[in-house]
Amino acid sequence: MFTQLKKINTVISSLFLSFLITFPIASLAQQNFDDIEIQVLHVRGNIYMLVGAGGNITLQAGDQGVLIVDTMYAPLSDKIYSAIRSISNKPLTYIINTHAHSDHIGGNANLAMMGSNIAGGNTIDLFAGTGEQAKIVAHENVVNSILATEEDQLDIEGWPTDTYYTASKDLFFNGEAIMITHQPNAHTDADSLIFFRRSDVISTGDIFRTTAYPFIDVANGGSMQGVLNGLNNILDMAVPADRQEGGTMIIPGHGRLTDEADVLDYRDMLTIIRDRIAYRIDQGDSLAQVLATEPTFDYDDRYGLNSGTFTTEKFIETIYNELSSQ
Amino acid sequence: MIKKYIITFSMLCAFCFSAQAQIDLSGEWGAVFHEDFDERRPGPEMVEYQGIPINEAARRRALSWSPSLLTLPEHQCKPHPSDYGSRGPSNMRIWKEIESETQQLVAYHTRIRWQAPERTIWMDGREHPPEYAAHTWQGFSTGRWEGNVLVVRTTHLKQGWARRNGIARSDVSEFTEHFFRHGNYMTQVVIVDDPIYLTEPFIRTNNWKINLSQQIPPYLCETVTEIDRPQGVVPHFLPGQNPFIGEHAERYNLPMEGVLGGAETMYPSFIE
């Protein structure tokens, strides 16, 4: 299967010539992981959140095995595996990827090879290695993004093994339904929201984070409206327990554990910023003029970035371009 | 034998040292609204920011705030966060949690009437959670005694408000309280430190008086759709379009530079 996919690579990559997963990989090259410790936070029941460097990991552990959402960076795999073992001795059976950025899938190969799954039927004799690694589940656009990467491409053992191209995909694992929903054109066009139905926990990937404005990866199909759609979907799915607190717990791509009220504040902020920029565009403002109005000023100290690939200015420019093209 | 002598001597010396006994804060406390009645009971007016050390980001954000935001179902049942709860139209109950075997004080708990938030002030020396733990409306509070004053530090707060007319208080804030009890009176000093929206720590005090006949009723809240709107619409005012600017200043004949807030409005130099 993997050999066949490599042959398709040259065809698909021509469609994604401008795609480059540069940001996380550039960061990876410079980052020192020696001092990074993987912290484990118990969320609820058999759901945990792992925090380290890169994206948060959601972990579900039970009698059937261990399922994780995302895998951070490759150099952290041993530490992540130790953290998994501190929770459960069961095999790592599933990896679900929320999207294709390397701070979320970098550890795919390492961790998948540390896991295993039960294979049977007519796949055993057709594909070598079947059952000897964890399954990696993702929207097919994750594979497309990986294929489009020409430099430091992810090891093939880390490529998704089970992809979906429809609106959603369901699993049932460790006694609960796990609903994986494609959120198109959000942070990227490969985003999935993962809802652990019985545990009432949502993993959002980078559609939502508490650390900064969203990174809208236009090159990989991201859009501001898609991010807002994703956040509104999360709000529709989440139900607070009491007084707008608790109930559905939400694990963001980066940052602290949250619930509906935190997503609400983030959604409100982005909607207001979008509306401000849209109004200025209606008034005929150029990008420079919009930037001069400082449409994010009241949120910048909390969420803005002045350095890196996706600065506040880039964020405003991205929204401006998107709204101007409508 | 020697032990008995030591015990006897110690008991007789019980008054040798100045009494620094902790006092009990438990009880039914009625809020005394002899200050800021308007703000605390019916609520502040729009664009009334005086006396708060807000920065420009806080001001702009407050000016964009529309009270219609509170009609959104997700905003309807929010309680006041713990730094603001005592400012609201609410009486308070404080009770102790005592560990049965050791009779050690484990925690104080509080309950405020409006929206019925209950808060735990841990007195057992435990650490605050890591920074990636969930934030709540009441935050995570730990207390210690300084003589007979309870000093409380609270972190892990959700985004809240410094005044409930749109002045935001960020989720990276923390605050400190001192509970000074004098007989049947208690003064609660609250100092909020918000590096995002305040230029300096912000102090306010709330006064309480024991009310032996107080009953705090249940407070239920269920959200409803009050206004039919398309999904994702967030009421707010665009920059420069807040229709209420100047209304409060004009009504009470106050200078605009005062009602727009800022640290300079807190000090006597403002009127010099």
Add this chain to the structure above:
Amino acid sequence: MKLNKINFLIALLGLIVNSVSLAQDQMQSPQTAAPIELTGNWTTVITEDWRWRMFTPPKGDYVSLPLNEEGVQVADMWEPTTDGDNCKAYGAGNIMRMPIRVNISWEDEDTLLLETDHGRQTRRFHFNPQEAMTSEPSLQGDSLAAWEGASLKVVTRNLTAGYIRRNGAPYSENAVVTEYFDRHDDYEDQWFTVSVIVEDPQYLTEPYYTSSSFKLLPDNNEWNPASCED
């Protein structure tokens, strides 16, 4: 018998230690015995009741005040053109609510002195009851002070009538003002908060209870005296 004698000696020793300890406390002057430090230059920080404290509110604005019917009637007689901002608002019942800076010092080991810049008022907190009694009522009255735990408690009587709000809301000459000064240090600042309880059955339905906070200044460079008659 021997055991009883030992017990007796221990009891006697304990009582002696107690007595010495108490005597030592009593021998210390109020200044020496001060459990908190209140001396220095302080500025009020007005974050509550702003428009009533920074400015003279309009006649009839008695929000928050527990005035009874007679108190309202007296307040309604106030005229801003003739009575606005006069010294009555700087009486002991309200002075700590005004936009002032204070300097607190020990006048002697039994008397704590509190002076204000705005209003140019002087308050004396006497720890000696004999010194706390004067013959004539005054704007600041007679203040008897005591250390109560780690608080300074001040009870003031013998007042002339004053205002609990600048727009004429009154307290009578029979009012008793009880104050608790409490120190606290937070976020690199030093503070005291004074809780003020004005009891005046003539004009108030219940004790009027407010609290005002003051922040320590590094020096007196901001000191800006202004008469209460200005």
